[in-house]
Amino acid sequence: MFFSDWFGPSITSLPPRPATPRVAFTFDDGPSETTPYVLDVLAEYGAHATFFLVGMNTRRLPEIARRVLKEGHEVGNHTWSHANFYRRAPWQVSNEIERAQSAIEDTLGCRPRWFRPPYGVRWFGMFPALRRLEMRNAMWSLDTCDWRDPAAQIEERGLTARDGEVILMHDGFRTHVGDYRQETVKALPRLLAHFRDHGYQTPTLSEMFEPR
Numbered sequence: 001m002f003f004s005d006w007f008g009p010s011i012t013s014l015p016p017r018p019a020t021p022r023v024a025f026t027f028d029d030g031p032s033e034t035t036p037y038v039l040d041v042l043a044e045y046g047a048h049a050t051f052f053l054v055g056m057n058t059r060r061l062p063e064i065a066r067r068v069l070k071e072g073h074e075v076g077n078h079t080w081s082h083a084n085f086y087r088r089a090p091w092q093v094s095n096e097i098e099r100a101q102s103a104i105e106d107t108l109g110c111r112p113r114w115f116r117p118p119y120g121v122r123w124f125g126m127f128p129a130l131r132r133l134e135m136r137n138a139m140w141s142l143d144t145c146d147w148r149d150p151a152a153q154i155e156e157r158g159l160t161a162r163d164g165e166v167i168l169m170h171d172g173f174r175t176h177v178g179d180y181r182q183e184t185v186k187a188l189p190r191l192l193a194h195f196r197d198h199g200y201q202t203p204t205l206s207e208m209f210e211p212r
Helices: 034-047 057-061 062-072 090-108 126-134 149-159 180-197
Strands: 023-029 047-055 074-077 136-138 168-170
Touching: 023 034, 023 062, 034 062, 034 180, 047 057, 047 062, 057 062, 057 090, 057 136, 062 074, 062 090, 074 090, 090 126, 149 168, 149 180, 168 180
Parallel strands: 023 047, 023 168, 047 074
Antiparallel strands: none
């Protein structure tokens, strides 16, 4: 069910492009106190990423959210409060998406074109809201489990990514205040170095797609 389109269409991998291998790094749950460290590592390796922002966190840390855009990355919508959509009423699902979209637009002056549901849970009401807001749903093809595991295991899992993978990582912890993702920060340099040394590009999602 996770990869099915039963509720609606979702992106899980990059479109084919034989000339140059690519992987897309995506980060969920920010901005947080960890995000500046993630941004520092990405800048060091000249890599781009897509950050799925939680509306409450964007309101709390607007300058960090602005830095994400300033440094050439992309932002997506990850709901207002990191709500689990399972068995929520459609109006509740819609409200979470729309409230986050407003918070991000008010703070950053841009409207995200991509959405990712917390925990990957799609539910009734989600896709009608995305259609109204002209967004597309972006899932992932490889979960590094950085939300659970230490750096060595995050690296081991991330290094298995192949051409076209959308890699899931986290720069925050739901709506919790604090620097919770240092294992992600520790693992990221090795992953970026590996893909750079093997000739991979690391685009944002919108550098690969043209959602309308």
